[in-house]
Amino acid sequence: MKINNKNFQDWTEEDLKVLLHNDAYRENNFIDYKVDFAPFKCEDKNKKKEKQAEFRSDVCSFANADGGYIFYGIGEDAGMAGALVGIVLSNPDRFELDRRNELQAIRPVMPEVEFTFVRLNNEKHVVILHIQRGLYKPYITEEPEGDFHFYIRHGNKKQAMSYTEMQNAFLNAAMLAEDIKSFRKARLNDYKEETAHPFALVHLIPATFKNQSDALSMYDLARNRKLIFESLFNGMVRDRPVPNVDGVYFPNFKYEEYDNEHLQIFNNGTVELRMNLYVYGTNKNDSHLKIERWLNTLEFWEELQKLLDDTAEMYKKLNRAVPMYVCVSIYGCKGLWNDEMDRFGMNAPTKVDRNEIVCAPIEIRNILDDEQLAKGKEDSVRMTKYALGIRK
Known part of the structure; x- marks a missing residue:
């Protein structure tokens, strides 16, 4: 995906403004907007683990489909980008390293994920994850609780994979x-x-x-x-x-x-x-x-x-x-x-x-x-x- 004829590694705040209230960039198979990074909001350890598992499931859902982009720090209104809010990051490199460590729990291998950080005028960042279409799907998160689900991105949401989707994915794997x-x-x-x-x-x-x-x-x-x-x-x-x-x-x-x-x-x-x-x-x-x-x-x-x-x-x-x-x-x-x-x-x-x-x-x-x-x-x-x- 390109904005203003730029690849996502080169996007700036001005480029991201093109997304706002733009039906062409509505949430779909390839785009998801999240106003914040949910695990940051959790003080309770169990709730935080739950949100980290949800983060992994989001990544799996894109990798099990055709790949796409998750924007953290952009609010959405009826599926369209509503505002550049940003999230507070003291160290973007550390944020990426921590997320990559969390994604190691994905099986059979961690999907190909690229990160970019767009600094806003309010000193916050919009974090963008580019998830490649997985070669070795289906991807699943390995959670300690033994709660396993295969997710795939359909439209503007993730949902459980059907039996046929899982069967075809396993054959490819x-x-x-x-x-x-x-x-x-x-x-x-x-x-x-x-x-x-x-x-x-x-x-x-x-x-x-x-x-x-x-x-x-x-x-x-x-x-x-x-x-x-x-x-x-x-x-x-x-x-x-x-x-x-x-x-x-x-x-x-x-x-x-x-x-x-x-x-x-x-x-x-x-x-x-x-x-x-x-x-x-x-x-x-x-x-x-x-x-x-x-x-x-x-x-x-x-x-x-x-x-x-x-x-x-x-x-x-x-x-x-x-x-x-x-x-x-x-x-x-x-x-x-x-x-x-x-x-x-x-x-x-x-x-x-x-x-x-x-x-x-x-x-x-x-x-x-x-x-x-x-x-x-x-x-x-x-x-x-x-x-x-x-x-x-």
């Missing part, structure tokens, strides 16, 4: 898992054609990776030094970024003989690392010169955790708190002994039982949350070890 699966399979096949050496392929995929409006030009960000990849991914990047149709990659022309890792950053926010796995042989039986081949994964666990830390730092620079799926695939290791065992003999080594291993995605609800990031690293390492037959 199932596409996220299929999209991730298809993407991983295609990338794994590309690398299988390039090398016969055993390798691990790691993808850190944001839940918004299919949202075209969420894409960024990673090469432009690198060229303008807004993202300094050689600093963010120190040790994984040995040359300047090269643009391609998907984003940027980092060639190792000067170090081809040591080309152990290949990093690519996609414009949709996905981070990909391909890492060769070290294999060595030993003479198990000298009389028959029988060679046993062993897989050394110690370096890989370190790189996997570092990749997660570095990606979180990149998203911090981008100011994007998104759910992230950690996807690990292993190729070419069937029949290799794993080299991680209890040296005191409690656990005997085992052989990898298949050539292609595609681990289930590990979800990190918020890549910028230190606790969730730490748990995501721990879960990713543990589940990949299990997939390789490593028991500790």
Whole structure:
């Protein structure tokens, strides 16, 4: 939606006056006016929680429909904007951060929401939320009381979704898992054609990776030094970024003989690392010169955790708190002994039982949350070890 041919991030008080008593901007599927932010008016804790849940439901209703705008600080009269009242904000940045934290309770992921703040002459602000049409609907709020409702925006109000609406939305949501699966399979096949050496392929995929409006030009960000990849991914990047149709990659022309890792950053926010796995042989039986081949994964666990830390730092620079799926695939290791065992003999080594291993995605609800990031690293390492037959 544009006012005076301006996008909502550029609106001023004069632009908002166009909304007043204007039938063209009456409350509808895409517009909602609220004279204040209701949780601010609640002194009672239970009442405040109720209003916060209502705020989340409002956002869900737009995301479950076709997206739209909520204006806080504009009174309405018979569905039309009546007055620029504004709300008192001491710190708009803090207001946005608090609201984003509250929206984390939305499942399956927080919808794409943008904030803008228009300062009025009375020193108050009109707060405008732009909610994108959700890719992974239906969205629902997870309330402690166990009171769950699916809401959708119809006309100038939110209402409970019908059975058919919920069914169709769930079918669409199932596409996220299929999209991730298809993407991983295609990338794994590309690398299988390039090398016969055993390798691990790691993808850190944001839940918004299919949202075209969420894409960024990673090469432009690198060229303008807004993202300094050689600093963010120190040790994984040995040359300047090269643009391609998907984003940027980092060639190792000067170090081809040591080309152990290949990093690519996609414009949709996905981070990909391909890492060769070290294999060595030993003479198990000298009389028959029988060679046993062993897989050394110690370096890989370190790189996997570092990749997660570095990606979180990149998203911090981008100011994007998104759910992230950690996807690990292993190729070419069937029949290799794993080299991680209890040296005191409690656990005997085992052989990898298949050539292609595609681990289930590990979800990190918020890549910028230190606790969730730490748990995501721990879960990713543990589940990949299990997939390789490593028991500790």
